[in-house]
Amino acid sequence: MNVVLFGPPGAGKGTQAKELSNHYKIPHISTGDILRANVQDGTELGNKAKEYMDKGELVPDEVLIGIIRNRLAEPDCESGYLLDGYPRTIPQADALSDILTDIDKPLQVVLNLDVPDEELVIRLSGRYVCKCGNSYHLTFNPPENTGICDTCGKELYQRDDDKEDVIRQRLISYHNKTHPLIKYYGDRDLLVNIAGAGDINEVFDSIIHVLDMYDLT
Ligand code: ADP
Numbered sequence: 252m253n254v255v256l257f258g259p260p261g262a263g264k265g266t267q268a269k270e271l272s273n274h275y276k277i278p279h280i281s282t283g284d285i286l287r288a289n290v291q292d293g294t295e296l297g298n299k300a301k302e303y304m305d306k307g308e309l310v311p312d313e314v315l316i317g318i319i320r321n322r323l324a325e326p327d328c329e330s331g332y333l334l335d336g337y338p339r340t341i342p343q344a345d346a347l348s349d350i351l352t353d354i355d356k357p358l359q360v361v362l363n364l365d366v367p368d369e370e371l372v373i374r375l376s377g378r379y380v381c382k383c384g385n386s387y388h389l390t391f392n393p394p395e396n397t398g399i400c401d402t403c404g405k406e407l408y409q410r411d412d413d414k415e416d417v418i419r420q421r422l423i424s425y426h427n428k429t430h431p432l433i434k435y436y437g438d439r440d441l442l443v444n445i446a447g448a449g450d451i452n453e454v455f456d457s458i459i460h461v462l463d464m465y466d467l468t
């Protein structure tokens with residue numbers, strides 16, 4: 252199954268991707284997670300990326316294209332892939348298409364999680380995350396024990412870029428640079444819109460319904 256999970260920041264891509272990856276046994280590839288791991292490890296790439304991430308701007312295309320090319324070449328992608336947070340620009344989408352041709356794993360569907368901006372701000376400003384990749388919300392998806400990850404027991408924290416001014420900048424970047432990909436993938440008959448404003452289980456059921464209808468292997 253070769254899928255892009257698309258949508259603005261806070262649409263629920265990470266939340267859904269984690270469940271979908273378990274359900275369909277395909278790797279969840281989040282470029283945001285890869286960049287944050289590099290920031291955490293203090294790599295050269297991480298130090299460069301942090302300058303952009305802290306401001307809510309996109310990291311340059313050539314950096315992301317290199318990351319995704321390497322990641323898709325790993326053996327676990329034999330079973331397919333679930334991309335989350337990539338592509339975010341038209342040059343990234345063009346590069347993805349070339350990479351997927353090279354590895355003979357063409358994209359089958361782009362699921363666009365549609366959520367209004369004001370809801371995104373509420374979601375992102377209440378988000379708490381864990382190092383293991385889990386994402387919670389103070390109100391909409393709280394952990395069983397306040398401040399502690401249900402899965403691994405580690406302490407939850409707020410992302411540096413989940414502050415209101417940075418959130419607004421991320422939404423501007425999304426509308427200017429990423430939103431045009433809806434037309435890009437629509438023109439290629441790959442786009443399916445999913446109402447992302449329902450609760451987490453409802454959205455999951457809608458996605459499963461679409462993917463099962465496509466009967467992707
Ligand atoms: P993205 O990966 O698209 O940036 P996340 O999956 O991290 O978004 O979700 C952003 C925030 O919204 C998190 O706090 C998450 O718990 C919460 N969330 C995700 N899906 C929903 C939903 N359907 N309804 C309400 N809150 C949600």
Ligand code: AMP
Pocket residue numbers: 260282283284286303304305307308309310311315335336337338339343412421
């Ligand atoms: P995310 O975890 O998807 O919300 O991404 C967090 C931040 O990482 C973004 O605000 C960008 O600065 C950077 N980032 C993640 N993916 C990409 C991408 N495909 N292109 C450019 N920047 C990215």
